[in-house]
Amino acid sequence: MTDVLRRLGALDPLTESEIPDLLADAARVIAEFTGISVPLHGDAHPGNLMHTRAGPIWTDFEDAWRGPIGWDLACLELTQRLDGRAAVASYPGARDSGPFLAGRRLEGLVWSLLFQWRFPTAERKADANARVEAWRGGW
Numbered sequence: 001m002t003d004v005l006r007r008l009g010a011l012d013p014l015t016e017s018e019i020p021d022l023l024a025d026a027a028r029v030i031a032e033f034t035g036i037s038v039p040l041h042g043d044a045h046p047g048n049l050m051h052t053r054a055g056p057i058w059t060d061f062e063d064a065w066r067g068p069i070g071w072d073l074a075c076l077e078l079t080q081r082l083d084g085r086a087a088v089a090s091y092p093g094a095r096d097s098g099p100f101l102a103g104r105r106l107e108g109l110v111w112s113l114l115f116q117w118r119f120p121t122a123e124r125k126a127d128a129n130a131r132v133e134a135w136r137g138g139w
Contacts, residue, residue, distance in 0.1 A: 032099030
């Protein structure tokens, strides 16, 4: 993510002067990603589940990696496709989700900037604007 931001410079609505702040936020989040490393889906939300006769099956593995389980739980918590907080609350063991939620939000912000740049529509621009404004406001 940090390499992408450095290469992009400014990407509307993010200004070039905001890139160092965003990079600093990314560095803080990345520093928190320590501990147990397990296989992760990387984008664990209900939209990536296919319901079959044998039960649900995960799809869409391009974001799979090894890392802390908090990453997949943060992805699930932030989904708008169901009550993500309730889903995560039912997961065994208490966790500090703060760093992972921040990381997931940063990833979503960068993704939305790239997506609206590559495939410009009013809806994608509005999404990018909303994510940048949320970041500017401290989430």
